[in-house]
Amino acid sequence: MTTTLPRNYTIQDLEDKAVDIRKNLCTFIYRIGVAGHLGGELSMVDMAVALYYKYMNFDPKNPKDPNRDRLILSKGHCGEVLYTIFQDLGMYSFDYMVDHFESLDTYVFGMHPNRKKVPGIEASTGSLGHGMSLATGLALGARMAKENWRTYCIIGDGELHEGSNWEAFMTAGHYQLGNLVAIIDKNGLAMTGTIDEINTLDPLDEKMKAFGWDVIEIDGNNMSEVCKALESLPPSDSQIRRRPICIISNTVKGKGVDFMENVVGWHAGQLNEEKWKEALESIEKTRKVR
């Protein structure tokens, strides 16, 4: 481990951090003045915070460290969560992030992340259903190189309607990539309705098991459960063949902002000043009084 991150974050620290990140995310969306995919971004914040602040080998001062763990954000429309976390980790200032958002020839940040622009982004994503193949290739690459970093892939549940995910799940299961962890952010909503009314995924756990994966199912908005799941992962050993692990992370779309939670219309949206202030107040209320 070469990371310089403090690894002694408690669950309470991470819960507070998730509150901060949710607020920063809303402030970012308010300040750039364009629609962000807030629903799916807010649902995955707890998992992303636990990974980047505690469980992943990720050094914000050396994001190209060859020994780092890799995270592929397959649900690329939620890139602003990662930008906000990287900002909080000191990789750049908040103003820099705002000033360089889709700013023509000075652009660094966009609605969908570009690995060649943003340090820490492993792959340029945005077209759904691509991340699992990329992550599978990375995990195979680690095995070929006899290196033990781990590959994580965060996928949306609506995204699982794309068939290429299942091709990759099959391959990862076949090659028994124990150094690969798929995290399904299962918030139950897609762009125009619920997953159940659009194209049923359940029983998702049984499907994943049938594809050769071990499954851990958690409440992905409960930091204790998130931490317990990530702590339960066996050490990443690329040479050992065992079933890859899928964390089904049951979440709430729009988590933390009362007027967004479970509202299909908040798949994506803009925040005016009034809504932004309302969102911050709502998120702050979720902070646990200690």
Add this chain to the structure above:
Amino acid sequence: MSAVDVTLNFDQILSSAREVYGAELRKMADEGLDFAFVCADNVAKSSTTGKFMEAYPERCVNVGIAEANQVGVAAGLALSGKVVFAQVFGPFLPLRAADQIHTDIAYNDLPVRLIGTHAGVTSGGGPTHNVIADLAFYRAVPNLTIVSPADANQCARVVRESMDYPGPMIIRIARGAEPDVYADNNYEFKIGKAITINEGKDLTLIGTGSSVHWCLMAAKELEKSGIHARVIDMHTIKPFDKEAVLNAARETGCVVTVEDHSVNGGLGGQVAEIIAESGIPAKFKRLGLPDEFAILGDVPEVYKYYGLYPVGIANSVRELLKK
């Protein structure tokens, strides 16, 4: 007849690009070059590539019949730091894996070499297995280098040279054995630089991939009627050697493109754009597969049906010159 420093092969010596490049991969691995290989249940165990896979199983991945996943996995391997070769079955590279080529390979700008087999109608088997629209798509995708080797040995050179070439690359090859254009490897080859393999003043024939040999034989046919054709091996479709086209238009006044691809959007489209934008007055014709799903038949007969053989090309040239 040849004005440049190449020894041409006018005999029908056939070589399979797949077999020759597979042997080259094996040599490269034996020499210690580090790369990975991905296939999709499309490499015969008895082929040279199959034997390479048997010798180096730890660097090879077979994902089964799933080309979108194949290209995505190749991109992931490249993200881990490897140069990656992937042999993809004909039409399923540009059609099934279009999004993965565009986004995972090109936008991510990764050193993946996608070797698309069964170019044109060489597969037989009808339109589901023909590769007629790939160049039109690839040409419009930023970051891609597109190489269409004239023969098997040139393909092996491209494969080797690609180890040190930046960014992603498409290598377009035919299904089986095709005539050798070059008698040896003693000629200068540079990705992006066209080769004038035959000098002539009356017109220029530009070919790419298998059609280079057709052009060469058509030029020989045209000699019989006193017509001297320049022949260009346009092995790289992107970055495209514009100067070679401009010189051809300026110096010979007549340009004919010949390709194993739809006449729309491929080599002919590229050359047409260059000539039209240059303002150089020149006669021009695109020869290739017409805008229809190809008829079915014995493969050489299908090409003959569409005029894509030396005598057919020579006839088209004579008609154009009369106009």
